[in-house]
Amino acid sequence: MNIRLTIDGHAVDATLNDSTTARDLVSLLPLTLDVEDFHQTERIGYPPRKLDTTGAPDASHPKAGDLAYYAPWGNLALFHRDGEHSPNLVILGRLSDPSDTDRLATAERIRIEARS
Structure with missing residues (x-):
């Protein structure tokens, strides 16, 4: 699924994987x-409820842009x-353009929405 993140007013595209957890996130968008x-x-933030992690791997090694x-x-x-x-970390997707990771370092508010 393609999503758009708006990071402090700047639009950034990303793609989610097809995991149960990513699909559950989409249900909140x-x-x-x-x-x-x-x-x-x-940068961390809390959705309104916990996400379903059924079938998720036991651990992940995150990269910039994840x-x-x-x-x-x-x-x-x-x-x-x-x-x-990190145990219990589930990778959901990635930013489309790795250079957009610079915007994340100081972000204060992020909006996530589906994109066609």
Whole structure:
């Protein structure tokens, strides 16, 4: 599924994978999240409910540009730097243009919506 993220007013395209968790995120769209820094690697925000992680891998190794879901806390994570191997982290998709990761580093609000 193609989505559009609006990061502090700037449109950025991304593509979600076909996982149960990504499809559950789509059911919440459009979604606006206030985000904050986590370890100077990712911006995190909390959707209104936890997402379904049925069939998700036990762990992931996120890269800059990944959109992910951290199951224990119930937060979305947008990586602007490569992250460490993380149990319970589900990769949902990626930004279409890797250069857009620079915008994530200082983002305060992100809107996620479906795109045709």
